[in-house]
Amino acid sequence: MKYLDTHHVMRFLVQVLITAVGTAIIAVGMTLMRKENLGMDAFTALSVGLSHHLPIGLGNIQLGDYLILLVIVLFMDYHQIGFGTLINMMVGYGVQYFTLWFGAYLVFTSFWLKLLFAVLGFLIFTVGIAVYMSAKFGVSSYDAIAPIFSKKFHMPYWSVRVIQDVLFMFLAFLASGPIGIMTIIISLCSGPFVEFWGRHLNLIQ
DSSP: HHHHHHHHHHHHHHHHHHHHHHHHHHHHHHHHHHHHTTTHHHHHHHHHHHHHHHSHHHHHHHHHHHHHHHHHHHHGGGGGHHHHHHHTHHHHHHHHHHHHHTSSSOOOOOOHHHHHHHHHHHHHHHHHHHHHHHTTTTTHHHHHHHHHHHHHTTTHHHHHHHHHHHHHHHHHHTTTTOOOOHHHHHHHHHHHHHEEEEEEEEOOO
16 A cells, blocks of 8 residues: 555656646747747737736736636536646746746847747747646646547547637737747647657656
8 A cells, every 4th residue: 555655646746747847848938939029829829919908917817818718628528637737827927937037048130040949949839748748647728628629529639739729829819919920830730749749758657
């Protein structure tokens, strides 16, 4: 019994660690894309757009957006939600922190350098999603939507994710969020990339 208790505690701690690391990686990727002003992921772009109209910081806005989606997801498939869901909700605060940390750096005038670091941010962003999802500790309310509809309508995950991201890109546009070339790339490519990284990541048994 002691072995089982120790095993469960260690598994829990590993899941917390992997989820937190994955969330931090996501925040770094999002920050790089935000810094280069070429657009960012649709969900964060929506939150940034809303923050322009409300006297609330990005972290609080995004947390509120996650909570709204959380209520919807709980009614659709509460099995997608776990302790990791709560950890991932803090990603907006991570973006705020890393934006301040990177504030004096990565300021380029060359479009190609901006694009290079924005693409790097995209790759880091998708790796982070795959890392924290590999913990099997619950996913963010936004990331839970695609798996739910994929299962419900028997569609590939990546195709549902593309549809979801394009829809939120439109909402971000309406909210005057930072839409750019990277938003389009993320909306069309994040699903396939997350699926690709996920197939090659097996961080926990």
